[in-house]
Structures are given as structure tokens and as C-alpha cells.
Amino acid sequence: MLKFTGQQERLRKVVKEFAEKEIAPIADKLDAEDTCPADLLMQMGQLGFNGVFVPAQYGGAGLGYTERTIILEEIARYSAGLAMALMTHHLGVATILHYGGEEQRKKYLPDLCSGRKLAGLAVTEPSGGSDFMGQQSTGRLIDGEWVLKGRKCFITNSHNADVTVLTVRTGEDARGRAQLTAFLVDAGTKGFGPGHKERKFGLRGSYMGDLNLNDVQVGEDAVLGGVGEGTRLGLAVIGEISRSGTAAIGLGILRACLEESIKFARERIIYGKPLARLTNIQFIIAHNRTDYEAGRLMTYHAVGMQDAGLPCVTEVAMAKFLVCEAAVNAAKRTIDLMGGYGVVNDCPVGRYLRDAVATIPASGTSHIMQVVIASGTLV
Numbered sequence: 001m002l003k004f005t006g007q008q009e010r011l012r013k014v015v016k017e018f019a020e021k022e023i024a025p026i027a028d029k030l031d032a033e034d035t036c037p038a039d040l041l042m043q044m045g046q047l048g049f050n051g052v053f054v055p056a057q058y059g060g061a062g063l064g065y066t067e068r069t070i071i072l073e074e075i076a077r078y079s080a081g082l083a084m085a086l087m088t089h090h091l092g093v094a095t096i097l098h099y100g101g102e103e104q105r106k107k108y109l110p111d112l113c114s115g116r117k118l119a120g121l122a123v124t125e126p127s128g129g130s131d132f133m134g135q136q137s138t139g140r141l142i143d144g145e146w147v148l149k150g151r152k153c154f155i156t157n158s159h160n161a162d163v164t165v166l167t168v169r170t171g172e173d174a175r176g177r178a179q180l181t182a183f184l185v186d187a188g189t190k191g192f193g194p195g196h197k198e199r200k201f202g203l204r205g206s207y208m209g210d211l212n213l214n215d216v217q218v219g220e221d222a223v224l225g226g227v228g229e230g231t232r233l234g235l236a237v238i239g240e241i242s243r244s245g246t247a248a249i250g251l252g253i254l255r256a257c258l259e260e261s262i263k264f265a266r267e268r269i270i271y272g273k274p275l276a277r278l279t280n281i282q283f284i285i286a287h288n289r290t291d292y293e294a295g296r297l298m299t300y301h302a303v304g305m306q307d308a309g310l311p312c313v314t315e316v317a318m319a320k321f322l323v324c325e326a327a328v329n330a331a332k333r334t335i336d337l338m339g340g341y342g343v344v345n346d347c348p349v350g351r352y353l354r355d356a357v358a359t360i361p362a363s364g365t366s367h368i369m370q371v372v373i374a375s376g377t378l379v
């Protein structure tokens with residue numbers, strides 16, 4: 001049974017009220033214009049959302065990943081795109097918190113928690129996001145300065161992050177495998193900056209695009225977690241924090257589909273009666289409810305393990321796989337339930353479908369989730 005503490009229930013209420021008041025009225029606009037509102041990110045910081053799992057000593061709310069999931073679910077209920085910006089910000093924050101030195105934590109975390117600054121995490125390259133070890137961007141240590149070269153693509157917060165954690169190839173081991181190192185790079189560093197901005201069809205309301213590294217010079221204090229630690233750090237953050245965050249966003253979309261399908265089925269009158277009287281419509285609602293409850297159980301179970309410090313890469317992958325695929329199917333079913341109204345742009349469910357489809361590659365595709373789940377099962 002899923003049971004939240006009183007504090008977690010109160011947090012959900014606060015986030016829900018915030019989302020209904022501040023996000024719901026502008027959700028369609030964020031989607032239409034594909035803009036990421038800096039003022040809302042600042043407000044979320046002031047409410048403690050941006051540094052929810054960061055200890056108070058660094059300016060965070062001192063809570064955990066379950067609370068982060070509650071926040072992301074409630075925000076994604078109204079704007080999955082905005083939730084994606086916050087989710088990715090958390091990846092930069094988590095990497096600094098878990099792998100940064102004390103100086104790096106003190107330098108970055110207070111501003112990232114308060115909403116004054118935004119973070120990002122950049123690993124994907126044109127050579128393929130699934131091929132994490134195939135990264136081609138390089139870092140060379142020359143006269144005490146690291147020189148970074150290459151291009152990252154499909155990076156969330158590419159055009160508005162103040163600091164980005166990124167991985168590059170800094171050498172090779174004896175078997176020729178890449179040695180990756182993570183760096184903290186500030187916006188405005190010479191040679192570093194956003195390039196092409198993608199026009200994505202889903203999860204609009206968060207920017208996604210290229211980050212160019214043209215002979216970017218950073219000091220040795222920009223190395224995060226030690227030289228050669230990029231693989232361990234990157235896979236851990238993506239495997240647990242990124243995928244559970246995307247699952248939380250999928251859960252928000254699933255709940256949006258469930259709530260919209262119930263509302264429409266009750267209000268639409270056909271044959272002189274509410275649509276909800278038809279058995280096939282009841283089946284759609286039953287399916288949406290079941291998918292949401294299953295996704296909820298799996299996602300909160302996985303982040304509960306994360307909070308307990310247990311290995312949970314397989315559980316997180318199962319939650320991400322189930323929830324994001326279910327969100328696509330629930331959005332399609334909900335559109336079917338609505339007849340012609342479902343395909344009209346005034347109806348938000350078309351947006352839910354586009355958002356749900358866009359969650360599939362984010363944090364690793366469903367194919368990769370199945371590879372991870374199978375390898376965690378066949379051990």
C-alpha cells in the first residue's frame with residue numbers, strides 16, 4: 001500500500017495549489033510559445049521545489065526524492081514541459097550535491113536552490129544518446145587548464161541554464177574504452193554556449209538544444225567528482241535521478257488524462273444522457289485509472305528505495321518504461337473518448353499526447369529501459 005507522511009501530503013497540497021493558480025492558466029501559452037518562464041522557476045525556488053532534496057546547510061528544503069516526485073507529478077499535471085525544466089535542473093543540482101567537493105557545493109547550491117540560478121546536465125551527443133560511452137567531446141589538460149571541445153545535443157535548459165554539468169572524454173583505458181570526466185561550466189564562459197534550439201512537438205515550455213564547446217578553458221576546480229569519474233557519476237544520475245524524474249512527469253500526464261476523461265464523460269450529454277453511461281467509455285476510464293494507479297505504485301516504490309539508499313536502477317527503469325508508455329496510450333484513449341472534441345486544439349489532451357510521446361526518449365528510450373530491466377532480471 002502506498003502511504004505518504006503528513007508532511008508529504010501537505011507538500012502535495014502546496015504544490016497542487018501553486019500549479020492550479022500559477023501554471024494551469026498559462027499551460028497552453030507555454031506550449032504554444034515554447035517559452036520557459038524564469039519568474040515561475042524563481043517562485044518555485046522560493047517555495048523550496050528547486051532544491052527539495054538538498055540539505056538545509058546548502059539552502060535546500062532538506063527533504064528527499066519522494067518529495068521531489070510529488071512536486072514533479074503535481075507540476076506535470078498541468079505543464080509537463082515546465083516540469084521537464086525543473087526535473088533537469090535537479091540533475092545538475094544532484095550531481096553537485098552527491099559528487100561535488102565542499103567548495104563546489106557552497107559555491108553553486110544556495111543559488112540553485114533559491115531559484116536565482118538554473119542548472120542543466122549535458123551528456124547526449126550527435127553520435128547517439130543511448131551510446132553513453134561513445135561520447136566524442138574531449139577535454140585536455142594543458143598547462144593547468146582544461147580545454148573542452150565538442151557539441152552536446154538535445155540538452156534541456158540549453159538556452160537558460162546558468163551552470164551545466166557536462167561529461168567529455170579525457171582519455172582511454174588500456175582496452176581503449178573512453179575515460180569520461182564531468183565538468184561544471186558556467187554560462188558565459190568563453191567558447192561555451194547554446195547553439196541550435198530544437199522545435200520539439202512535446203514538453204514545450206522547457207528549452208532543448210545544442211551546447212557548443214569551442215576550446216572552452218576551465219580550471220581544475222571545474223572537475224566534478226574527480227578525473228575519470230564521469231562514467232560512474234553520469235550513469236548513476238541518469239539511472240536513478242533522471243529516469244525517476246521523467247517517470248514522475250509521465251505520472252502527471254497520466255493523471256491529467258484520467259481527470260480529463262472523467263470530467264468529459266460526466267459532462268458530455270449524448271442520447272440525452274452523460275457519455276459515462278456507455279460501457280466502452282467506462283472501460284476507457286477504468287483503463288486510465290488502472291494505468292495511473294499502477295504507475296503511481298511503481299514510481300513511488302522506486303523513489304522510496306532511492307530515499308532508503310537501496311540500489312534501484314532496475315525499479316526506476318521499470319517505472320519509467322511503464323509510466324511513459326502508459327501515458328502515450330492513455331492520452332490516445334482519452335482523445336478517442338472525446339470524439340471530435342479530442343482533436344480540437346482548445347482541448348489539452350492533444351498536448352498530453354505530444355508530451356507523453358516526448359517523455360519516451362527523454363532520460364533513455366523504452367528500448368534502453370527494457371535492456372536495463374532485462375539485465376537487472378537475468379543476473
Ligand SMILES: Cc1cc2nc3c(=O)[nH]c(=O)nc-3n(C[C@H](O)[C@H](O)[C@H](O)COP(=O)(O)OP(=O)(O)OC[C@H]3O[C@@H](n4cnc5c(N)ncnc54)[C@H](O)[C@@H]3O)c2cc1C
Binds near residue numbers: 088156
Ligand atoms: C525531451 C528531451 C529532453 C532531453 N534532455 C536531455 C538533457 O537534458 N541532457 C542530455 O544529455 N540529453 C537529453 N536528452 C537526450 C536523450 O537522453 C536522448 O534522446 C536519448 O538518450 C536517446 O538518444 P538518441 O536521441 O541519440 O537516440 P539513439 O541513441 O540514436 O537511438 C535511436 C534508436 O535506437 C534504439 N537503440 C539505441 N541503442 C539501443 C540498444 N542498445 N538496444 C536497443 N535499441 C537501441 C533507441 O531505442 C532508439 O529507438 C533529451 C531528449 C529529449 C527527447
